[in-house]
Amino acid sequence: MTALAWRPDVAKVHPAAELFPLMSEEDFAELVEDIRTNGLLETIMLTPSGEILDGRHRLMACRDAGVEPRFATHNGDPWVYVISLNLHRRHLTDVQRAVIAGKIAIRAPGERERDSNASAEAFEHPPPSQKEAADLLKVSRTAVQRARSVLQRGTPEVAALVEEGKVPLATADRVVRLPPEEQEEFVRKVASGMRPRGAAPREKDGAPGARRDRIHASRNDSGVISRDALQAIATDMNGIDLALKTITSADPDLSEEDRKNFDRALTKGIHALSKIRRYLRITQEGDTQP
Incomplete structure (x- = not known):
């Protein structure tokens, strides 16, 4: 129409x-x-x-x-x-x-x-x-921020696909960080019938999604995390440490829903990192039991 x-x-x-x-x-x-x-x-x-x-x-x-x-x-x-x-x-x-x-x-x-x-x-x-x-x-505030990013950084065609419900907001938020010509290629692929996630360019090495996939791929079937995966995590943690050193407070306009979501996500991450740290400490002490 x-x-x-x-x-x-x-x-x-x-x-x-x-x-x-x-x-x-x-x-x-x-x-x-x-x-x-x-x-x-x-x-x-x-x-x-x-x-x-x-x-x-x-x-x-x-x-x-x-x-x-x-x-x-x-x-x-x-x-x-x-x-x-x-x-x-x-x-x-x-x-x-x-x-x-x-x-x-x-x-x-x-x-x-x-x-x-x-x-x-x-x-x-x-x-x-x-x-x-x-x-x-x-x-949620997160959804609003993603939508704002799509509207400000995306081509009109990408924004229209989101507004028509043809492309998920999270996928579009990743696509609009690309140059206009790559966004246009994404639109052409979706118009041809390709699924949005498949049409979106793969995350480059070092991007959050790519780093996560590399960590998963670095585990063997016995559940042992490899040296490369540990190095990837350590590098990320160093970057986070540097980025957050100057932070003194959080956005006062955060909604209660956002605060709870962030707290749950952070808690899960802290628990996972504590588990890895526990295994590293055990290895250092020569103990083979978890």
Whole structure:
């Protein structure tokens, strides 16, 4: 289906309404016929300054159908209103909600995007913070950060595949770290029917996933970890030590869910490293028993 193109001459749109994609041309044609036959059934909602909050499609359809539109004004927070309305109206996946939260996170408070149709008056209520966006869209901060990375670093084609639910967010977050030409190759492979994980380039030596695979491959069937694998772990730990030496605190906006997830992951890692350390200490003491 072909996506509908917004006609800027119709009216100005609040940026909160732009978070959600326009319907397809085919669906819009059906909306025009429905309004022509049955009239406008749902009022178009505006901000106090006259920007569209809800009803972009209905307004354009009224113009095409020759039907007089009806308007009402919403005086509260436009961001909360639009997000709440669309969460109840649309069947959005976790990834789609994360992408919407990522779009919010990209916006600097009080700053209008250059290509936005909305006026500066639309920012009387600033966009939610990243944490607030995650809470409103019911997604984790990690998912929002990945979505933000995809939107900022990825080609429009990669971002579209994620928003359409054709590529997992974690895979896309890895792909968008590649040069544009490699992202384009990924898009071509997915379009040809290849699975996204298979279409994504392999992680280069030294990347987290590659390091993990190398550690697994360095174990023999008896469960003994090799010298190479131990060296890989030791190198990673040295790097982490250097990277964290200047850290004095954690992000105060971390959600409770994120804190619990990070704590569980860190605890598992610490237990695994303690086990290896115990075996190394036993070896040094000449004891063969675990």
